[in-house]
Each structure stands twice: as C-alpha cells, then as structure tokens.
Amino acid sequence: MTDTTPQAPAQTRAGFVAIIGAPNAGKSTLVNHMVGAKVSIVTQKVQTTRFPVRGVAIEGDTQIVLVDTPGIFSPRRRLDRAMVRSAWAGSEDAEATVHLVDVQAELASRADKATPGEFRSAQDVQTIIEGLKAANRKVILALNKIDGVKRDTLLAVAKDFFDTGVYSDVFMISATTGAGVEDLTAKLVSMMPEGPWLYPEDQTADLPARLLAAEITREKVYLRVHEELPYAATVETTAFEERKDGSVRIEQTILVEREGQRIIVIGKGGQTLKWIGQASREELCEILDRKVHLFLHVKVKENWAEERGLFSDIGLDFDV
Ligand SMILES: Nc1nc2c(ncn2[C@@H]2O[C@H](COP(=O)(O)OP(=O)(O)OP(=O)(O)O)[C@@H](O)[C@H]2O)c(=O)[nH]1
Numbered sequence: 001m002t003d004t005t006p007q008a009p010a011q012t013r014a015g016f017v018a019i020i021g022a023p024n025a026g027k028s029t030l031v032n033h034m035v036g037a038k039v040s041i042v043t044q045k046v047q048t049t050r051f052p053v054r055g056v057a058i059e060g061d062t063q064i065v066l067v068d069t070p071g072i073f074s075p076r077r078r079l080d081r082a083m084v085r086s087a088w089a090g091s092e093d094a095e096a097t098v099h100l101v102d103v104q105a106e107l108a109s110r111a112d113k114a115t116p117g118e119f120r121s122a123q124d125v126q127t128i129i130e131g132l133k134a135a136n137r138k139v140i141l142a143l144n145k146i147d148g149v150k151r152d153t154l155l156a157v158a159k160d161f162f163d164t165g166v167y168s169d170v171f172m173i174s175a176t177t178g179a180g181v182e183d184l185t186a187k188l189v190s191m192m193p194e195g196p197w198l199y200p201e202d203q204t205a206d207l208p209a210r211l212l213a214a215e216i217t218r219e220k221v222y223l224r225v226h227e228e229l230p231y232a233a234t235v236e237t238t239a240f241e242e243r244k245d246g247s248v249r250i251e252q253t254i255l256v257e258r259e260g261q262r263i264i265v266i267g268k269g270g271q272t273l274k275w276i277g278q279a280s281r282e283e284l285c286e287i288l289d290r291k292v293h294l295f296l297h298v299k300v301k302e303n304w305a306e307e308r309g310l311f312s313d314i315g316l317d318f319d320v
C-alpha cells in the first residue's frame, strides 16, 4: 500500500539580522558573502553605505534577512546623523544583531601603529560598545579581517571585547575569504524564529532598480577617485527606461560639491568619467541581465547633502 498521507509542510524560520559596526569594518562585504550575490556596494572608503540595505540569505529551511547598515561613528553633518540613526534603528528592529569589528584596525591602534583611519575606527568601536551598554543590549561580536592575523593575538583581543559584557558570543571571521562565516551563520540560523519566509525564494535583495543602478555607479566613482573626493559625491538616476528591444537606457547625474571635484570626476580628456561609465555599465549589464545604455553627467550642487529629497529617496530621516 502506498502512503498517501500528505507531507507536513516543513517548518520554516525567518527573521532579520542587523550588521552594525564602524565605517569600513567590512559589513557590506559580509552581507554580500552571506547572500552569495552583490546586494550592497563595497569600497575601501569609509562611509560607503548610506542607508540600510537588505540582502536575503537562505540556509536550509531558514531565511535570514541581513540588514547592512551605514557605519556608526560620531556624526557631524546632517547626512551623517541620519545614517547613524538608521544604523541603530536597523539593529533595534532585528531578531539578532552582529557587531562587526575590523580587528586589523583594532590591533594597529593598540600597537600605536594606526593610520588616522584605523585610529578613528577603533574609537568608533568604543562608541558602539558604549551605545550597547547604555541600551543594556547584548549582541554577537564578529571580529573581521582575521586574514593575516595571528591566532593568539586574536584570542587576546576577543577576550578583551567579551569582558565588556555587551556580547553574547564571539566569532572570528574573514568576510573576504569566508573563513569562520559558516559558524556565524549557523548561530544566526538558530536564533531565527519559526515562521513563514519574508521574501520569495528567488529574491536576494529589495533595492529598487533605479537606486541600485545609482549605487553601482557611486561605487565606481569611489573606487576611482576616493582620495580626491572625501565624501562629496552622490549619484541620482534621472531616467530608467526599458526599451522594446529588451535593453535598458539609464541616465544618471553624479553630483559633487565643487567645480574642482567636477573636473576630477571627468578627468583629463574625459578619461575618468569614461572609466566610471564603463565599469558601471558592465556590472549593471550583469546584475540586470540585459544590455544597458548608460549616460552619465557630472554636476556641481554645493549642498546636495542638505536636500530633503535625497533623504526621502533613500529612506533616511531628514530631521535628526
Ligand atoms: N583583509 C580584509 N579586508 C576586508 C575584509 N572584509 C572587508 N574588507 C575590506 O574592507 C573595506 C571596506 O569594506 P566594506 O564592506 O565596504 O565595509 P563597510 O563596513 O560596509 O563600510 P561602510 O559602508 O563605509 O560603513 C573594503 O576594501 C573591503 O575589501 C576581510 O575580511 N579582510
């Protein structure tokens, strides 16, 4: 006799995990690695991520919605304040939070060999620990960038962090090589509540295409001219048209704050802008899986970072 009992539906689990940390800790790299696709842009520059970006990772019956957040640091400008606020908010709404720490910056700072950036990063980590203490919260610590760091050095750092009392668990990982990420993922899976999945099975991200396209171009701008452009550029998609032949036509404006920056982004004979456009177009073709016609313009708009519209476009609060 054949068994005709219907299969009981598998018990699924799903939930949100926020990844917080100082700028440049490797949060976006980790989210991309766990999702297995590029959902958030990565550069060597601090403050790359400006708003919470969601990426969906699936492990067996569990769906983990990873929330990549902007770096947490001492904010000065309006955009900084809004970014930091959104990072903390992302964490408060999540089932679990991972505090990601650049252990190389931490070690350099302890050895008094830190670059100004590494020193700032170590300070920002302390700010985050204070924030967690004040909120009486326990989160998961992941020491990142362990590639090239000695194990006994790592253990000593891990112990110091654990002794602050704000961490429930400590993991040591490399977001670029993937070392240790499986263990961290297994822990997160165990923390997800039972419930239906939050996104369709085949969806890895939920960024609207126009915004994603702007992010990809911003990444290329940063990769190419990061030294000359401290924090001064943003990208807007002004047109996004699907064409009958299946291709898409995208027009974007790169906004900078000064004429000198406009000249840098364009480059000698337009070479820099050409490189940015090519790199962005190639990646957009891959992500959107079709032919892309990309047109870039560069404009000076002194106070683009003070415009209400920019904030609402990317889901940040203007009035913080
Ligand atoms: N050596 C090493 N570098 C890493 C690792 N993870 C990330 N990086 C590098 O660190 C830099 C910053 O990575 P991001 O993922 O953009 O960092 P982030 O925390 O998202 O930065 P913000 O968005 O600015 O807050 C990039 O150059 C990465 O390639 C790692 O495990 N090892």
Ligand SMILES: [Mg+2]
Residues within 6 Å of the ligand: 027, 028, 029, 040, 041, 042, 048, 049, 068, 069, 070
């Ligand atoms: Mg980031």
